[in-house]
Amino acid sequence: MGVDVLTFGCRLNAYESEVIKREAGAAGLGELHGGAVVVNTCAVTAEAVRQARQAIRKARRENPEARIIVTGCAAQTEPGTFGEMDEVDLVLGNEEKLKRSSYRALPEFGVNQFEKVRVNDIMEVQETASHMVDAIEGRARAFVQVQNGCDHRCTFCIIPYGRGNSRSVPMGAVVDQVRRLVDNGYAEVVLTGVDLTSFGADLPGAPRLGKLVRTILSQVPELKRLRLSSIDSIEADEHLMRALAEEERLMPHLHLSLQHGDDMILKRMKRRHLRADTIAFCEEVRRLRPDAVFGADIIAGFPTETEAMFENSVKIIDECGLSHLHIFPFSPREGTPAARMPQLQRSLVKDRAARLRAVGDAAYRAHLASLDGTRQRILVEKPGLGRTEGFTLAAIDTGNPGEIVEATITGHDGDKLIARPLAEAA
Numbered sequence: 001m002g003v004d005v006l007t008f009g010c011r012l013n014a015y016e017s018e019v020i021k022r023e024a025g026a027a028g029l030g031e032l033h034g035g036a037v038v039v040n041t042c043a044v045t046a047e048a049v050r051q052a053r054q055a056i057r058k059a060r061r062e063n064p065e066a067r068i069i070v071t072g073c074a075a076q077t078e079p080g081t082f083g084e085m086d087e088v089d090l091v092l093g094n095e096e097k098l099k100r101s102s103y104r105a106l107p108e109f110g111v112n113q114f115e116k117v118r119v120n121d122i123m124e125v126q127e128t129a130s131h132m133v134d135a136i137e138g139r140a141r142a143f144v145q146v147q148n149g150c151d152h153r154c155t156f157c158i159i160p161y162g163r164g165n166s167r168s169v170p171m172g173a174v175v176d177q178v179r180r181l182v183d184n185g186y187a188e189v190v191l192t193g194v195d196l197t198s199f200g201a202d203l204p205g206a207p208r209l210g211k212l213v214r215t216i217l218s219q220v221p222e223l224k225r226l227r228l229s230s231i232d233s234i235e236a237d238e239h240l241m242r243a244l245a246e247e248e249r250l251m252p253h254l255h256l257s258l259q260h261g262d263d264m265i266l267k268r269m270k271r272r273h274l275r276a277d278t279i280a281f282c283e284e285v286r287r288l289r290p291d292a293v294f295g296a297d298i299i300a301g302f303p304t305e306t307e308a309m310f311e312n313s314v315k316i317i318d319e320c321g322l323s324h325l326h327i328f329p330f331s332p333r334e335g336t337p338a339a340r341m342p343q344l345q346r347s348l349v350k351d352r353a354a355r356l357r358a359v360g361d362a363a364y365r366a367h368l369a370s371l372d373g374t375r376q377r378i379l380v381e382k383p384g385l386g387r388t389e390g391f392t393l394a395a396i397d398t399g400n401p402g403e404i405v406e407a408t409i410t411g412h413d414g415d416k417l418i419a420r421p422l423a424e425a426a
Contacts, residue, residue, distance in 0.1 A: 003024045003025050006040065011229050020040060023098065023099065038071060040097070046331045053081075056068060071093070073094060122163065141186065151166045152272070171215055191226070195232065196229055210238065213239070217243070228255075256278065258296040262305070262309035262312035295324030300349060300356050302338065303342050368392070371417055375408055378394050378407055396421065406422045407422060
């Protein structure tokens with residue numbers, strides 16, 4: 001029957017799901033009668049946890065004889081929630097999920113909830129190993145984990161308690177992994193982590209993310225495109241800024257962990273930047289790299305947010321030229337300081353999130369229009385669809401998944417650019 005992995009949440013989870021599939025398969029789970037389903041959860045919002053529980057129930061209905069294993073951040077932060085579910089056979093923590101031995105020790109049916117929950121203290125984990133993967137199933141680009149955990153304690157965030165403290169993969173291991181993926185045909189690699197820009201602080205010599213980027217590009221000249229996942233702009237180092245200016249193979253799309261546009265709310269979130277810092281960062285990046293494209297995470301309806309504070313989040317979209325937005329209605333997570341702050345009415349939170357999304361949608365449409373008539377290099381993700389270097393979705397009717405096609409943008413339709421390969425455009 002094999003091992004099926006259901007993945008929720010971030011790119012790091014997508015990468016780790018490949019490791020899970022390999023290790024669980026090698027442990028023999030796929031040979032069990034009924035096979036196995038591993039649910040790799042996310043804990044960033046209460047809605048993410050609800051969706052995971054829903055997926056578990058559905059998996060049991062569709063696979064009545066399968067072993068169902070739950071892991072990931074929600075399993076780490078709420079092990080009892082999943083341990084109490086009759087549909088679940090085993091709960092593994094974020095550290096345990098990457099070990100083959102965890103799957104060999106799968107309990108028999110009928111054990112009590114205490115025997116089936118195997119979640120250790122993630123704060124005790126000191127290192128992050130390099131888990132080599134040869135491919136990312138169903139994807140044209142590959143992810144490489146370079147960092148895990150977070151040393152910051154933003155008041156709204158439960159993730160440090162799911163991932164532990166910040167720890168980095170040694171640079172040599174990262175380079176080896178990138179080279180291995182390129183040798184297997186990947187044209188684009190994405191560096192991922194929970195707090196990517198904190199990379200290296202725990203390594204000998206404390207190399208920064210910028211040094212890692214330049215080392216990869218120097219030592220793996222065959223790599224065509226290197227991309228960064230979400231970054232904290234306040235931690236962007238000088239080498240990273242120089243790489244953006246000088247390295248054409250470093251993609252010009254940066255997704256910012258912005259969270260809000262008002263200084264008071266940023267302080268109450270315990271963020272380390274102010275709105276002026278983000279605006280200045282975007283201006284400097286555009287000076288160095290005029291084709292830069294910015295995305296951002298923004299939370300709507302944070303506790304104590306007034307209408308004026310909310311409007312500062314609306315305005316920063318234009319002030320920073322943001323076009324690829326992820327908008328989240330504030331979700332109180334038990335155990336975080338923000339959950340104990342005075343809460344806004346849920347209807348107001350949802351309304352503000354909808355208003356922010358509308359502004360974000362308009363910004364994205366303007367971004368699409370600005371690319372009409374330009375020449376773009378598009379990585380084909382699947383037949384008929386690909387992404388530009390700026391991570392903008394494009395419809396293109398040629399090329400195989402993983403292939404980079406040069407094209408002219410002839411317009412846009414809905415959320416996609418319309419791309420015509422240069423040979424056809426000529």
